[in-house]
Amino acid sequence: MEAHAAGGANQRIARISAHLHPPNFQEGGDVAINKANCRAKGGAPGFKVAILGAAGGIGQSLSLLLKINPLVSVLHLYDVVNTPGVTADVSHIDTGAVVRGFLGQGQLENALTGMDLVVIPAGVPRKPGMTRDDLFKINAGIVKTLCEGIAKSCPNAIVNLISNPVNSTVPIAAEVFKKAGTYDPKRLLGVTTLDVARANTFVAEVLGVDPREVDVPVVGGHAGVTILPLLSQVKPPSSFTAEETEYLTNRIQNGGTEVVEAKAGAGSATLSMAYAAAKFANSCLRGLKGEAGIVECAYVDSQVTELPFFAAKVRLGRGGAEEIYQLGPLNEYERIGLEKAKKELAGSIQKGVEFIKK
Numbered sequence: 001m002e003a004h005a006a007g008g009a010n011q012r013i014a015r016i017s018a019h020l021h022p023p024n025f026q027e028g029g030d031v032a033i034n035k036a037n038c039r040a041k042g043g044a045p046g047f048k049v050a051i052l053g054a055a056g057g058i059g060q061s062l063s064l065l066l067k068i069n070p071l072v073s074v075l076h077l078y079d080v081v082n083t084p085g086v087t088a089d090v091s092h093i094d095t096g097a098v099v100r101g102f103l104g105q106g107q108l109e110n111a112l113t114g115m116d117l118v119v120i121p122a123g124v125p126r127k128p129g130m131t132r133d134d135l136f137k138i139n140a141g142i143v144k145t146l147c148e149g150i151a152k153s154c155p156n157a158i159v160n161l162i163s164n165p166v167n168s169t170v171p172i173a174a175e176v177f178k179k180a181g182t183y184d185p186k187r188l189l190g191v192t193t194l195d196v197a198r199a200n201t202f203v204a205e206v207l208g209v210d211p212r213e214v215d216v217p218v219v220g221g222h223a224g225v226t227i228l229p230l231l232s233q234v235k236p237p238s239s240f241t242a243e244e245t246e247y248l249t250n251r252i253q254n255g256g257t258e259v260v261e262a263k264a265g266a267g268s269a270t271l272s273m274a275y276a277a278a279k280f281a282n283s284c285l286r287g288l289k290g291e292a293g294i295v296e297c298a299y300v301d302s303q304v305t306e307l308p309f310f311a312a313k314v315r316l317g318r319g320g321a322e323e324i325y326q327l328g329p330l331n332e333y334e335r336i337g338l339e340k341a342k343k344e345l346a347g348s349i350q351k352g353v354e355f356i357k358k
């Protein structure tokens with residue numbers, strides 16, 4: 001009894017002394033992950049999630065939102081800059097998830113080992129006048145390196161890819177995984193949830209209802225005309241005039257640019273994107289947990305069209321995107337939009353594939 005009490009006191013002293021040193025932070029690439037390990041043992045059951053690009057505009061808010069998600073038991077924050085500060089900050093939130101920080105490529109492997117879900121908001125954002133494709137030059141290489149790390153350290157993790165241009169970065173990730181022999185198309189998901197959030201918001205404004213009551217399927221891809229809202233399939237069933245359809249489609253397709261211009265050089269959507277990424281990650285975790293009927297739109301490897309990748313409604317389960325739904329009946333306006341979307345998407349997919357194959 002006495003020995004047990006002394007052991008408990010020793011453990012408490014060890015924990016206190018651990019916190020006199022930089023908390024929850026791995027200092028060297030090869031050093032065993034810090035003292036927070038002892039707390040992880042007592043942590044809540046749940047999933048291990050890594051955010052790559054965690055110190056960025058999206059990454060910081062997303063770190064906050066996943067720290068307060070009860071399905072997350074361990075949260076790894078990785079970036080090439082500033083993770084010590086973000087990790088210390090987020091780790092003080094009194095929720096169950098244990099937070100650990102990782103800085104620089106030397107720590108990528110430890111950041112990824114054992115993860116169930118990896119969310120990637122790493123890379124540069126747009127400035128006014130740029131297209132998402134203008135980010136390809138820098139972000140393609142970043143996504144390639146991070147996916148090589150995933151193939152090596154957590155090949156079975158579900159990957160949520162946010163970095164733009166999503167239409168090309170998802171094919172890049174797929175090629176990296178194929179090369180490594182780890183590709184499972186169900187586990188690679190391009191995040192298009194923000195397009196759905198915007199569509200729900202703008203449609204609700206037009207209908208004069210609460211956005212939480214609205215569900216707009218958005219298919220295709222994640223750039224300009226490839227973003228195709230299916231207004232004929234809105235729930236609750238609604239009809240729109242030709243002018244409303246034109247206004248809503250344009251606004252949804254240009255939602256990202258609207259934010260880029262309003263931020264006037266200070267980046268692109270971060271807060272709404274972190275919300276969307278947290279919502280999508282939560283759905284993936286609920287699927288992993290075995291919950292039934294979890295459906296989200298996502299940009300995935302698909303046979304819904306003749307293109308190898310396409311955003312559509314997917315059912316999320318233990319294996320990732322377990323079912324991809326057909327587009328359903330389209331009206332004339334949407335059929336024309338689909339042809340435009342496919343034409344642009346084909347080039348973006350090809351560009352991503354060639355980046356790895358060249």
Ligand SMILES: NC(=O)C1=CN([C@@H]2O[C@H](COP(=O)(O)OP(=O)(O)OC[C@H]3O[C@@H](n4cnc5c(N)ncnc54)[C@H](O)[C@@H]3O)[C@@H](O)[C@H]2O)C=CC1
Nearest residue numbers: 053055056057058079080121122123124125162163164273
């Ligand atoms: N899929 C979508 O709907 C959306 C995608 N995005 C995209 O998300 C990306 C990130 O946007 P923000 O957070 O606003 O940018 P940001 O510049 O604020 O943050 C990006 C973070 O990535 C980090 N980073 C750079 N290279 C890295 C590497 N090799 N490994 C790990 N981290 C690295 C940076 O250090 C930075 O902290 C951009 O490409 C942006 O276009 C943005 C909004 C919506």
Ligand SMILES: O=C([O-])CC(=O)C(=O)O
Nearest residue numbers: 126164194256257268269
């Ligand atoms: O517009 C951008 O560059 C960022 C983005 O993908 C979005 O907000 O949808």
